[in-house]
Amino acid sequence: MNxxxxxxxxxxxxxxxxxxxxxxxxxxxxxxQEVKRDSFATELHLANPEANQVVRRYIDQDLxxxxxxxxxxxxxxxxxxxxxxxxxxxxxxxxxxPRVDFIIDLHTTTANMGMSLIFNTDDPLQVGMAFYIKQKMxxxxxxxxxxxxxxDNFLTSLGRLNGFLIEVGPIAQGLLNYQVYSDTHTxxxxxxxxxxxxxxxxxxxxxxxxxxxxxxxxxxxPENEEGDITAMIHPNLQNKDYEEIRPGDPLFITLGGExxxxxxxKAVYGAFINEAAYYDQHIGLSFMEKINIxxxxxx
Amino acid sequence: MNxxxxxxxxxxxxxxxxxxxxxxxxxxxxxxQEVKRDSFATELHLANPEANQVVRRYIDQDLxxxxxxxxxxxxxxxxxxxxxxxxxxxxxxxxxxPRVDFIIDLHTTTANMGMSLIFNTDDPLQVGMAFYIKQKMxxxxxxxxxxxxxxDNFLTSLGRLNGFLIEVGPIAQGLLNYQVYSDTHTxxxxxxxxxxxxxxxxxxxxxxxxxxxxxxxxxxxPENEEGDITAMIHPNLQNKDYEEIRPGDPLFITLGGExxxxxxxKAVYGAFINEAAYYDQHIGLSFMEKINIxxxxxx
Numbered sequence: 001m002n003x004x005x006x007x008x009x010x011x012x013x014x015x016x017x018x019x020x021x022x023x024x025x026x027x028x029x030x031x032x033q034e035v036k037r038d039s040f041a042t043e044l045h046l047a048n049p050e051a052n053q054v055v056r057r058y059i060d061q062d063l064x065x066x067x068x069x070x071x072x073x074x075x076x077x078x079x080x081x082x083x084x085x086x087x088x089x090x091x092x093x094x095x096x097x098p099r100v101d102f103i104i105d106l107h108t109t110t111a112n113m114g115m116s117l118i119f120n121t122d123d124p125l126q127v128g129m130a131f132y133i134k135q136k137m138x139x140x141x142x143x144x145x146x147x148x149x150x151x152d153n154f155l156t157s158l159g160r161l162n163g164f165l166i167e168v169g170p171i172a173q174g175l176l177n178y179q180v181y182s183d184t185h186t187x188x189x190x191x192x193x194x195x196x197x198x199x200x201x202x203x204x205x206x207x208x209x210x211x212x213x214x215x216x217x218x219x220x221x222p223e224n225e226e227g228d229i230t231a232m233i234h235p236n237l238q239n240k241d242y243e244e245i246r247p248g249d250p251l252f253i254t255l256g257g258e259x260x261x262x263x264x265x266k267a268v269y270g271a272f273i274n275e276a277a278y279y280d281q282h283i284g285l286s287f288m289e290k291i292n293i294x295x296x297x298x299x
Numbered sequence: 300m301n302x303x304x305x306x307x308x309x310x311x312x313x314x315x316x317x318x319x320x321x322x323x324x325x326x327x328x329x330x331x332q333e334v335k336r337d338s339f340a341t342e343l344h345l346a347n348p349e350a351n352q353v354v355r356r357y358i359d360q361d362l363x364x365x366x367x368x369x370x371x372x373x374x375x376x377x378x379x380x381x382x383x384x385x386x387x388x389x390x391x392x393x394x395x396x397p398r399v400d401f402i403i404d405l406h407t408t409t410a411n412m413g414m415s416l417i418f419n420t421d422d423p424l425q426v427g428m429a430f431y432i433k434q435k436m437x438x439x440x441x442x443x444x445x446x447x448x449x450x451d452n453f454l455t456s457l458g459r460l461n462g463f464l465i466e467v468g469p470i471a472q473g474l475l476n477y478q479v480y481s482d483t484h485t486x487x488x489x490x491x492x493x494x495x496x497x498x499x500x501x502x503x504x505x506x507x508x509x510x511x512x513x514x515x516x517x518x519x520x521p522e523n524e525e526g527d528i529t530a531m532i533h534p535n536l537q538n539k540d541y542e543e544i545r546p547g548d549p550l551f552i553t554l555g556g557e558x559x560x561x562x563x564x565k566a567v568y569g570a571f572i573n574e575a576a577y578y579d580q581h582i583g584l585s586f587m588e589k590i591n592i593x594x595x596x597x598x
Contacts (some may be wrong), residue, residue, distance in 0.1 A: 019578075026527065027554040055578070056355070110471040172409040172471035174575035176531035178552050228325065232475035253477050255326040276473035279318075279354070 003125065003298075005040045005101040005161065005199050009092055010188065012044075012106045014064050014155050015277065016051025017173040020181050021106030024188070037192050039199035040101070047088065047105070047155060050080055055174050057277050064105075068153040069095050085155075092158045095150065103156045103163030104191055106184055108171045110276045111285075112239035115140040115183055118165035120147040120154060125198070127295045129164055131206045132194040133187055140187070141242055142212030142293055143167070143271065164191060170239070173276055208295055213242060213269055213288035221284040222252055222260060229282055230254055233274045241273050242288070252284065302424065302597075304339045304400040304460065304498050308391055309487065311343075311405045313363050313454050314576065315350025316472040319480050320405030323487070336491050338498040339400070346387065346404070346454060349379055354473050356576050363404075367452040368394050384454075391457045394449065402455045402462030403490055405483055407470045409575045410584075411538035414439040414482055417464035419446040419453060424497065426594050428463055430505045431493040432486055439486070440541055441511030441592055442466070442570065463490060469538070472575055507594055512541060512568055512587040520583040521551055521559060528581055529553055532573045540570050541587070551583065 010028070012021025025044045028035045035042040046052060048063045060079035071077055072089050092100040102125075109116075117133055117140055119126040134140045149157050156163030166187050171180045197204050222231040234250035245251070246267045252260040262268075269288040272278065309327070311320025324343045327334045334341040345351060347362045359378035370376055371388050391399040401424075408415075416432055416439050418425040433439045448456050455462030465486050470479045496503050521530040533549035544550070545566045551559040561567075568587040571577065 023528075023531075023554055031555065110474060170471075172469070172575050174472065174578055175409060175573055177537060177573065178531055178534040179537075181531065181554075182556075229322075232322075232477055232480065235477040238476060238478075255322055255480075256330065257481075274474055274476065276471050279473055 003161070003198070005195055007100045008040050008042045008192070008195060009100045009103045009159070010035060010042060010044050010106070011047040011103060011155060013049070013052045014047040014105055015057045015062075015107065016048045016053070017055050017057050018106075018108045019174065019176050020108050020168065020171070020184050022046060022052055023176060023181065024106060024185060035188070035192060037196040039196055042192065043100070045088070045091070048081065048084060050084070057173070064155055065153045067095070067155055067157050069150045071153070088155065089158060095158055098158055098160040100158065101160045102195065103159040104188060105154070105156045105163060105165050106188070107165055107167040108180060109167055109169035109272060110172060111241050111272045111274055112170045113141065113167060113241045113271060114169070115187060116143045116167040116271075117141065117187070118143040118145060118167050120145050120152055120157065121149065121162050122146065122294070122296065123162065124296050124298050125161055126164055127293060128198070128203070128206055129191055129194050130212075130293070131210050131295055132204055133190045134210060135206070136190045137183075137187060142210060143215070143288075144212055144291065144293060145215040166191070206295055209292045212291055212293045213271065214291045215271070216268065216287040216289050218278070218283045219285050219287055221282045222254070223282060231260055233284055234259060237270060237273060237285075239273070241271050242269055244268075245270055302460070302497070304494055306399045307339050307341045307491070307494060308399045308402045308458070309334060309341060309343050309405070310346040310402060310454060312348070312351045313346040313404055314356045314361075314406065315347045315352070316354050316356050317405075317407045318473065318475050319407050319467065319470070319483050321345060321351055322475060322480065323405060323484060334487070334491060336495040338495055341491065342399070344387075344390070347380065347383060349383070356472070363454055364452045366394070366454055366456050368449040370452070387454065388457060394457055397457055397459040399457065400459045401494060402458040403487060404453070404455050404462060404464050405487070406464055406466040407479060408466055408468035408571060409471060410540050410571045410573055411469045412440065412466060412540045412570060413468070414486060415442045415466040415468075415570075416440065416486070417442040417444060417466050419444050419451055419456065420448065420461050421445065421593070421595065422461065423595050423597050424460055425463055426592060427497070427502070427505055428490055428493050429511075429592070430509050430594055431503055432489045433509060434505070435489045436482075436486060441509060442514070442587075443511055443590065443592060444514040465490070505594055508591045511590055511592045512570065513590045514570070515567065515586040515588050517577070517582045518584050518586055520581045521553070522581060530559055532583055533558060536569060536572060536584075538572070540572050541568055543567075544569055
């Protein structure tokens with residue numbers, strides 16, 4: 001595959017109540033020199049302006065689950081975000097032969113995930129970007145969630161060479177926090193610098209492997225027979241994203257104060273712990289596996 | 300005025316995305332003995348079920364601004380929350396001669412306001428409740444926002460003897476946090492115990508005065524000519540609710556990173572610093588005045 005990158009898109013507000021990306025896109029629209037690099041063109045997109053207008057994650061569907069190739073082609077899917085996904089496919093794609101080479105999508109979370117670098121492929125381009133940013137921002141965490149590009153339903157999968165998510169928290173929905181804004185800004189600068197180095201043959205010196213986490217599954221909050229949630233994240237687990245959860249450790253606590261322990265038989269790691277956006281599906285957290293991530297050698 | 304209290308209402312979910320009160324009301328509905336006291340009846344209400352259903356603060360208007368007597372009587376006000384306010388007036392009021400004597404309304408904030416006890420009258424009933432809870436929970440802060448009951452637009456003003464707001468943060472909208480849930484639960488227990496003591500002539504031994512804060516005014520975020528916000532809360536001010544802001548101290552920081560200082564000529568104190576719910580009006584924080592609150596002697 002031709003690895004030369006000509007067009008990079010930065011997308012913000014894919015979730016309309018995650019204002020950090022929205023305001024970075026606005027800021028860079030007025031200050032384009034910050035995202036300009038010599039070897040490629042950078043374009044900026046407010047991904048879901050309708051949802052942003054009403055400061056909601058989405059109007060009808062989560063936009064960042066609408067980019068599977070079959071869904072993009074399915075003309076019966078006409079919800080607000082299903083239509084917006086088709087519009088973005090026309091602007092950035094089309095998915096099977098995209099105009100845009102690489103998409104950097106900006107997100108925030110109510111979970112205490114710090115600077116999380118999320119990528120859906122073990123391609124050296126993405127893994128190298130993650131390693132490069134983590135070299136510059138050692139507090140960052142690598143979050144690997146493998147998915148085949150055409151099947152993948154994330155916005156980033158519209159990019160010819162796929163893309164990269166920058167997910168920062170904790171921050172409430174619907175507001176700005178300067179530290180989160182500034183850290184996201186810094187991570188994007190490193191991501192663009194990395195693409196510039198790769199593009200111009202100055203591939204930076206990176207380790208062969210780094211530690212990270214691989215997504216395993218989503219864990220539901222306890223519910224009663226009426227389908228109402230009956231428990232919340234246990235206080236011992238709150239804010240402990242990427243820390244070990246051992247068999248028997250407290251996982252949830254009921255509205256009445258009873259602890260519900262983790263009943264698995266091997267240790268896991270939590271992420272997206274108490275993410276507000278997942279309450280609609282009664283998801284309490286994600287389980288992750290701790291892994292070593294390899295940077296495959298190219299060529 | 301007859302101070303005997305026969306009916307107490309606890310209201311949650313007045314803002315539909317503040318889930319703490321919603322789930323406490325659900326919990327107490329199934330465990331009514333926790334809110335039962337011998338000398339009065341306690342009733343529980345989910346104040347804005349429509350907004351809670353979609354996990355938004357409100358559908359059409361902020362419900363907690365709809366209880367001014369003129370608005371309640373104005374039949375041309377037919378938005379979702381304007382109608383809901385009239386329904387609550389029928390259930391709890393009517394405002395000019397209410398059935399319910401006292402209303403405890405449960406709120407949360409994205410600001411770092413800890414346990415804030417908000418009351419709109421200097422009546423010894425409310426001031427005594429605030430002092431009583433602060434004796435039990437010394438970390439609590441007294442927040443005085445005076446308003447005449449019939450003019451007041453808060454839900455609590457429907458109570459014959461007015462009411463009391465319990466406002467806890469920081470917590471993102473749309474989720475539960477056990478510490479916030481548990482602290483709110485504890486504060487309500489103290490509030491009910493206090494009413495029970497008052498009602499049965501066992502008025503507790505309380506100080507003559509305690510320190511607190513009085514609301515002064517709301518401060519807008521900087522905007523450009525298009526009406527977009529151009530700055531956010533300065534990182535030095537974030538989470539510093541109830542701390543002193545002196546002339547020249549950083550207040551905001553622009554999207555480009557420039558600090559905007561406080562230009563007033565006397566020190567103030569901040570509250571509701573970076574409250575997500577106030578972004579729709581471009582409100583960045585409230586200014587407060589530090590005061591001594593007197594407990595007037597009765598009779």
